[in-house]
Amino acid sequence: MIKLFATDLDGTLLDHDGHIADEDVAALRRAREMGVTVVIATGRMPTIIDPILERLEVQPHEPVVGAQGSMITRRNGELLHSLTLAEELVHTAAAIAREFDAVPVFYTATDILMERMAFSVEEDAFWLGDALRYDPNALDNISGELIKMLAVHPDPTAIDALLPAMQTAMGQQADVVRSHHWFVEAVNRRANKGAAIAWIAERLGIRQHEVLAIGDAGNDVSMLRWAGHSAAPANAAPDARAVADWLAPTLQEHAVAATLAHFLKI
Numbered sequence: 001m002i003k004l005f006a007t008d009l010d011g012t013l014l015d016h017d018g019h020i021a022d023e024d025v026a027a028l029r030r031a032r033e034m035g036v037t038v039v040i041a042t043g044r045m046p047t048i049i050d051p052i053l054e055r056l057e058v059q060p061h062e063p064v065v066g067a068q069g070s071m072i073t074r075r076n077g078e079l080l081h082s083l084t085l086a087e088e089l090v091h092t093a094a095a096i097a098r099e100f101d102a103v104p105v106f107y108t109a110t111d112i113l114m115e116r117m118a119f120s121v122e123e124d125a126f127w128l129g130d131a132l133r134y135d136p137n138a139l140d141n142i143s144g145e146l147i148k149m150l151a152v153h154p155d156p157t158a159i160d161a162l163l164p165a166m167q168t169a170m171g172q173q174a175d176v177v178r179s180h181h182w183f184v185e186a187v188n189r190r191a192n193k194g195a196a197i198a199w200i201a202e203r204l205g206i207r208q209h210e211v212l213a214i215g216d217a218g219n220d221v222s223m224l225r226w227a228g229h230s231a232a233p234a235n236a237a238p239d240a241r242a243v244a245d246w247l248a249p250t251l252q253e254h255a256v257a258a259t260l261a262h263f264l265k266i
Contacts, residue, residue, distance in 0.1 A: 048129035194222030
């Protein structure tokens with residue numbers, strides 16, 4: 001019996017235009033009505049996606065996994081758990097990003113600072129949040145502990161070389177993954193979506209085989225591996241498809257609704 005459903009956001013529920021299908025929203029509603037805990041697990045900061053959480057009918061008390069698992073909050077803003085990055089490590093990684101002409105972005109629990117524009121003001125805000133601020137000296141001016149670093153490159157082919165370079169630079173101190181076509185994300189080595197879902201499940205008294213997860217990218221692999229049951233959209237990244245128990249239809253064909261129908265029979 002499934003008691004917890006963990007779902008990625010971008011590329012799984014949310015398309016590039018910011019659209020979430022009514023079919024997926026309705027399926028999540030039916031799952032909650034069956035007593036299933038629904039957890040949104042995203043690379044985005046949970047503090048800046050409230051309109052999306054509202055659309056998904058996430059309740060104020062429900063947990064949300066953000067920043068690749070570095071933060072677990074309730075929708076009402078209560079911080080439940082967080083892991084941070086060492087500032088020296090981020091300086092090193094930012095230098096590597098600049099060598100590849102990628103744009104570093106730095107996150108604390110409350111701030112998002114980007115050294116320069118990557119796409120356009122509107123598209124940067126779409127991906128990173130309306131709270132985004134541009135600052136060429138962002139890393140020197142940021143206040144608070146660093147939760148996550150992002151390197152953005154408008155050319156997705158550049159990520160193929162940038163990713164291993166950042167992984168080498170950050171060594172064993174950070175988990176570095178490709179989270180979207182244009183993004184390399186780095187978080188604390190102990191932070192990933194799988195560990196975050198396990199943390200939530202333990203505190204809710206939910207066992208591993210009672211958890212279902214769906215995701216489409218490299219940053220979802222840990223969650224798909226940990227969950228007792230897992231799915232990936234048919235157009236997901238190869239590494240996500242490789243570890244999923246079941247291939248769902250594409251996002252455009254309502255991957256989340258199809259997954260819930262397949263596993264929960266709703």
